[in-house]
Amino acid sequence: MSYIITQAELEHLGEMQLRAMYSGILADLSGRNLSAQGCPMTRITLENIQTVLRRKRAFKPPSPRF
Numbered sequence: 356m357s358y359i360i361t362q363a364e365l366e367h368l369g370e371m372q373l374r375a376m377y378s379g380i381l382a383d384l385s386g387r388n389l390s391a392q393g394c395p396m397t398r399i400t401l402e403n404i405q406t407v408l409r410r411k412r413a414f415k416p417p418s419p420r421f
Contacts, residue, residue: 360400365407373411377404 365373380401384390391398 359396360403362403362407365404368407370408370411373404373408377401377408380404 365376368376380397381391384394384397391401
């Protein structure tokens with residue numbers, strides 16, 4: 356990965372999209388025999404995805420229970 360995806364760029368995505376992006380990045384790294392620790396920009400992007408996911412979960416309104 357040659358650029359960082361910022362938290363602002365991720366805000367409009369839903370939880371499923373963020374999880375899919377996170378998994379896709381890890382799968383791409385694995386396919387290239389790399390790890391996030393060896394790719395600082397990728398590691399920052401993965402951290403940004405995790406931060407946005409945590410924020411979305413924290414502010415998610417509870418679903419109605421019947």
